Structure formats: C-alpha cells, structure tokens
Amino acid sequence: MDLTEFNIVKTLELLEKRKFSSEELVKESLNYIKSLDPKIKAFLYVNEELALTLAKQADEKRKKREGGKLLGIPISIKDNICIKGLPTTCASKILQNFIAPYSAEVCERLSREGAIFIGKTNMDEFAMGSSTENSGFFPTHNPWDLERVPGGSSGGSAAAVASRMGLGSLGSDTGGSIRQPAAFCGVVGMKPTYGLVSRFGLVAFASSLDQIGPIATTVEDTAYLLQIIAGYDPKDSTSAPIEIPDYVKFIKENEKTSYKIGLPKEYFESEIDLEITKILMELIEKLKKRHKIIEISLPHTEYAVATYYIIAPAEASSNLARYDGVKYGFRAEAKNLIEMYKKTRAYGFGKEVKRRIMLGTYALSAGYYDAFYLKASKVRTLILQDFLNAFKEIDLILTPVTPTPPFKIGEKIFDPLQMYLSDIFTIPVNLAGVPGISVPVGLTSNNLPVGIQVIGPHFKDELVLSLAYQIEKELDLKLIPPIVNKS
Amino acid sequence: MAISIEEVYKIAHLCRLELDEKEAQIFSNELSRILDYFKKLQLLDTEKIPPTFHTLRIKTPFREDEPKVFPYIEDILKNAPQLYEKMILVPRVVKIK
Missing domain, CATH: 3.90.1300.10 (Amidase signature (AS) domain)
Known part of the structure; x- marks a missing residue:
C-alpha cells in the first residue's frame, strides 16, 4: 500500500x-x-x-x-x-x-x-x-x-x-x-x-x-x-x-x-529569501487572472515581534506557575516547599521555557508592567486595527x-x-x-x-x-x- | 537596557527558579539583548490607545453554579508525586517550635 x-x-x-x-x-x-x-x-x-x-x-x-x-x-x-x-x-x-x-x-x-x-x-x-x-x-x-x-x-x-x-x-x-x-x-x-x-x-x-x-x-x-x-x-x-x-x-x-x-507591502519589502520571493511572485501573477490583487499597508507590522515576545511570555509565566511539583509531574527532593518549587522547576524546564518565564515575570513585575506588558497590549490594538482597516x-x-x-x-x-x-x-x-x-x-x-x-x-x-x-x-x-x- | 545579575536572581526568585551563577550570567546577557529589542515599542505614541487583552468580542459567559460529578478523580490522583490515602503529600510548610 x-x-x-x-x-x-x-x-x-x-x-x-x-x-x-x-x-x-x-x-x-x-x-x-x-x-x-x-x-x-x-x-x-x-x-x-x-x-x-x-x-x-x-x-x-x-x-x-x-x-x-x-x-x-x-x-x-x-x-x-x-x-x-x-x-x-x-x-x-x-x-x-x-x-x-x-x-x-x-x-x-x-x-x-x-x-x-x-x-x-x-x-x-x-x-x-x-x-x-x-x-x-x-x-x-x-x-x-x-x-x-x-x-x-x-x-x-x-x-x-x-x-x-x-x-x-x-x-x-x-x-x-x-x-x-x-x-x-x-x-x-x-x-x-x-x-x-x-x-x-x-x-x-x-x-x-x-x-x-x-x-x-x-x-x-x-x-x-x-x-x-x-x-x-x-x-x-x-x-x-x-x-x-x-x-x-x-x-x-x-x-x-x-x-x-x-x-501588505511591509511583508514583501522586508528581507526575504530570493527564491521564496520568486516562487510567490510567479504564483501571484497567475492568481491575477481571476483575482483583483492590490498593494495594502499593515503599518504596525514591524512592532509585532516585540509585542508578541512581551505578551506571550507574560501569559506563559502565569500559565506555567502550575508546574511546581505538587500535584503532578516531576518533583525534586527538597527540605522545604520553596526549595522544592525552585529545584523542581530548575530541573524540569528547559532553557527556552526558563528564558520566557523569566522574561514574562520581568515584564509583569512591579515598576515594569506599564512599560512592557501594558505598552505591548496597546500596540496589539494598533496591530489589530491594521487588519480591521485592511x-x-x-x-x-x-x-x-x-x-x-x-x-x-x-x-x-x-x-x-x-x-x-x-x-x-x-x-x-x-x-x-x-x-x-x-x-x-x-x-x-x-x-x-x-x-x-x-x-x-x-x-x-x-x-x-x-x-x-x-x-x-x-x-x-x-x-x-x-x-x-x-x- | 542592561539587567544586572542581582536583578536576574530577583526575577528568578519571583518565578521560583533555581539558577546557578553561570546560568544567571547567560540570562543577564540574553535578557538585556531581548529587552533592548523591545525598546522599539517606546517609539510609538499609544497614550490614547486602549489595550487589547484578547481579540474576541464576546463577554465572559456565565452559568449556574451547580455541583456536578467529576469522574476523573482517580486518574488525577494517579499523577500525584506522593500520596497519603486520597491526599497529596508535600514537604512541611509550617515551622515547628
């Protein structure tokens, strides 16, 4: 078969x-x-x-x-x-x-x-x-x-x-x-x-x-x-x-x-592999036979990655707080509860997960919430509006x-x-x-x-x-x- | 925007992660670089822009607060690291005088 x-x-x-x-x-x-x-x-x-x-x-x-x-x-x-x-x-x-x-x-x-x-x-x-x-x-x-x-x-x-x-x-x-x-x-x-x-x-x-x-x-x-x-x-x-x-x-x-x-011109004007551009452009030419294709603008595109890497880690730092060794999953041996949390999470999480939990915790912590998390949530509104307008x-x-x-x-x-x-x-x-x-x-x-x-x-x-x-x-x-x- | 090693340890404590010195040094460098990249958001004037926390136009749905039978208690207890009868054991949290 x-x-x-x-x-x-x-x-x-x-x-x-x-x-x-x-x-x-x-x-x-x-x-x-x-x-x-x-x-x-x-x-x-x-x-x-x-x-x-x-x-x-x-x-x-x-x-x-x-x-x-x-x-x-x-x-x-x-x-x-x-x-x-x-x-x-x-x-x-x-x-x-x-x-x-x-x-x-x-x-x-x-x-x-x-x-x-x-x-x-x-x-x-x-x-x-x-x-x-x-x-x-x-x-x-x-x-x-x-x-x-x-x-x-x-x-x-x-x-x-x-x-x-x-x-x-x-x-x-x-x-x-x-x-x-x-x-x-x-x-x-x-x-x-x-x-x-x-x-x-x-x-x-x-x-x-x-x-x-x-x-x-x-x-x-x-x-x-x-x-x-x-x-x-x-x-x-x-x-x-x-x-x-x-x-x-x-x-x-x-x-x-x-x-x-x-x-969206912001996407096509950014650094893209030449072969990818060529394949996409050939297809777009073919699609023009049936469809009306125009250039548009999504002006806040360049802020999306920064916005995302504040919001997603912030939410992740909260969501992943549940992995503490108490109810399920890996548990490290320790003398007291705080030490158990810390050792469990240090051993159980890999590098990127730790990095994002750290980043998210920082973005939500006292003194930085407005500058990072709230700011990113406002820029998210601009990115959403780009799409709604388009x-x-x-x-x-x-x-x-x-x-x-x-x-x-x-x-x-x-x-x-x-x-x-x-x-x-x-x-x-x-x-x-x-x-x-x-x-x-x-x-x-x-x-x-x-x-x-x-x-x-x-x-x-x-x-x-x-x-x-x-x-x-x-x-x-x-x-x-x-x-x-x-x- | 540099994040000092002391700050890294402070954040690690907040999110309950044990770090050794080498890891703390790496995080200090990496997080500083990533936060530098985030600075570009400060270029935008967002004073009059409301925040978006999710994109749905629905409100939190309410339901009657009625008890229901939960059928998976045994399955959940099977995942516990340490059990005493139907209770999950954790290290001591109260101090003994």
Whole structure:
C-alpha cells in the first residue's frame, strides 16, 4: 500500500468501497513510522497496540454500516493536547510521566467520528520555539533534509504528515506554530480564528493567542478536519457561540470565485529569501487572472515581534506557575516547599521555557508592567486595527509564511532573538486573532518546501480555505519528501 | 537596557527558579539583548490607545453554579508525586517550635 497516494477524503472513499480495511491502513501507517521515524523522530509516543485494536473495531463498525466522518482514519496529535489514558508531556521533563486524566474537546470530537490516534508528536517544549529543537527529549528532523529543522513548535505533527505517518494531525499555533512547520515540511496547516476551536484539554501556553488547528496534505482534508473540531464548547470560556458553515461545500462551490486580495507591502519589502520571493511572485501573477490583487499597508507590522515576545511570555509565566511539583509531574527532593518549587522547576524546564518565564515575570513585575506588558497590549490594538482597516477594502491577504526556507539544526538555537524573528510573518495573525493558513507553493533549488500564507477576517475561515483551495488547484503539486519514496 | 545579575536572581526568585551563577550570567546577557529589542515599542505614541487583552468580542459567559460529578478523580490522583490515602503529600510548610 503506497500511502503517498492517499489523503483523508480519498481514503474514506476507498475504505467505503472495501479496497482495503482500516486495519491494513493503520498497520501500513505504523510500518511507515517504523521505517521512517528512527530518522525523522516526529513521535514522542506511538499508540501501536490501541490503534490496531481500534482499527479492527472500525472495520466491524463499517460492516454494520455504523459510521463516523473519520471512521478508521489514523491521525496524530501534538503532545500538548490531551488524550485520556495516554501520556501528555508537552515535550517537557516536568511532565515526563504525566498521563492525561481526560481528553481534550477536539480529541473527543475526532474520536466520536471514529478517528484513530496513532501517536503523540514531538514539539518545542510547551510549544515555545520555531524549530522543535527545544523539545526536552530530542529534536525532530525535516523529512526533506534531515540536517534541517521541521519548524516549530508543531514540528513533529508537520513532519509526520509530510512523511505520511498518519493522514492528518492536530497542532497548536500561538505565534505560527502550525503554519511555519507546515511551510517547512510542504504540508497544509491552518490556525483558525481565535475562538473557533475549543482549547479545553490543550495545555495552556499564552491563553490570549493559543489556537488548535489541523495539519493535512490537502486543503480539502484541512477543511474536513476543521469541520469536525470547530464549534462552540461551553468548557472553553473563549469559545465563540457561532454557526459553523460547511467548509468543504464552501470551497467546492467557490472554486472559481474572484476575491479582492491585498499584498501588505511591509511583508514583501522586508528581507526575504530570493527564491521564496520568486516562487510567490510567479504564483501571484497567475492568481491575477481571476483575482483583483492590490498593494495594502499593515503599518504596525514591524512592532509585532516585540509585542508578541512581551505578551506571550507574560501569559506563559502565569500559565506555567502550575508546574511546581505538587500535584503532578516531576518533583525534586527538597527540605522545604520553596526549595522544592525552585529545584523542581530548575530541573524540569528547559532553557527556552526558563528564558520566557523569566522574561514574562520581568515584564509583569512591579515598576515594569506599564512599560512592557501594558505598552505591548496597546500596540496589539494598533496591530489589530491594521487588519480591521485592511479588511474594509479587501477580502483576503496573501503573505510569505517564513522569510527563509527551513534552516539547519543548530543554526539559530544559540541566538534566541534570531529565532524569534523567524516568526515575523505569522505572529501578527495571532495578535489580531484572525485566521491564517499555510499552503505549499513549491520547492527551492535545494528541494526545500516553500509555503504561502492566506489571512482572512475574523470568523471568515471559509474564505481563507477557499483561496487556499484555489491556489492548490492552480499549482497542482504533489510534494512527497524523497526519504518517503526511497523506503 | 542592561539587567544586572542581582536583578536576574530577583526575577528568578519571583518565578521560583533555581539558577546557578553561570546560568544567571547567560540570562543577564540574553535578557538585556531581548529587552533592548523591545525598546522599539517606546517609539510609538499609544497614550490614547486602549489595550487589547484578547481579540474576541464576546463577554465572559456565565452559568449556574451547580455541583456536578467529576469522574476523573482517580486518574488525577494517579499523577500525584506522593500520596497519603486520597491526599497529596508535600514537604512541611509550617515551622515547628
């Protein structure tokens, strides 16, 4: 069975026609993991036994015509999203032995539709990073070039989907953590509008920015997964009580719809790799046949990275106060409680997590709150207004996802500020809460994937998917990392 | 904007992190450099701009304060580092005279 020929929607048809069973499919996915993952290292936990049992049950259900929109489909889940009874470590030593006592709402919804969780994927510790090098256990390698990073923080999920170790995945995106690794690995990754998908059961990093979203090999699969996980959940107080449109139907009905698209000059005028610019410009020329494309301005773009790296660490320093060795997770031996807290956190957290907790604590501390946290929150208003003003004139925005192709493992890890600046095009989307997607648009001369980002107005996720679908149709690429074909 | 080693230790205490001297020195350098980069925000006049703490236009939803059965108590206790019956043990917090 050649899994590079399949995506979720097509596989469901083939399962329905009994071309193969879910057991065969899951077995083959596990074989891909066995042969590829020792090199790629996308998984922290492979759910082999349970996945096979569930696959057999899915085949039984299919025989009885009992269904589910994902019946028998193997999916991986980022290791900061809880599945009851399985480890949830956030790639941190502090949660090394933590077993999730309940499932995230998104996992409940996938389970209800018959999805099979094949494993938990590697990530930057507590989702803090852009390369998956900050995992407390091991880095993940880019399937297109094992010496390069897969991006982050959902690097394990993107690398797994790119190598067909599972047909789709869920990641989380706080500053680009779904879109950037999707671009680096040549897959589709979407950060939905803030409030569209429940975060109940997602380990919190920066609560005003975190959002769960799908990663898949096609835009249709991405829309299909979003359909299942989107929608109101009373267990998440930021969940928006809105009607969810039929995303798949929408993208198909609007395959030829013309949109008014803005290209923000601040993005295209910044330092971008020449090959990326060339690939994007060629695509934009093609899109001009159907769409009206104009230059726009998002004037506060250059302040986004500084704003984000105050707000996100401030929220993180508060959210991560719960890891104190008392109720769960690692506990260090100590004579008294304060010493236990300090030793537990010193051993349990990695360098980047400590750096951000320190930064956030500083930005919130007496005497600095106004200058840093409050100031950043005001600049956030300006960044949000940039988007609101732009969307008065246009339907959608197109931008690069990353300023460079995937960089080498070790290239930026010793320079935190350089690493932070690699998220320059994805961060503003989280600060504004709008939806964004990364779609693969080609390969560089070094055979490294390049993505484009589509950004839309709040709760117009269907528009974002629609243009992404049109781009995918226009280019008609099939991106399979060579390592997958060789094995 | 330089952050002194003393300040680094003060922040580390606030967020309950034990640091050795070498780490404190590294944090002092790194945080100083990052905070320098943040200075660019001071160039913007934000006096009349209200802050944004989240982007949703919904209010905090309220619900009736009704007791519900929580089914995962055992699962939660299994994750505790040290248990005594159904209680989680921690190092002594009160001083003995």
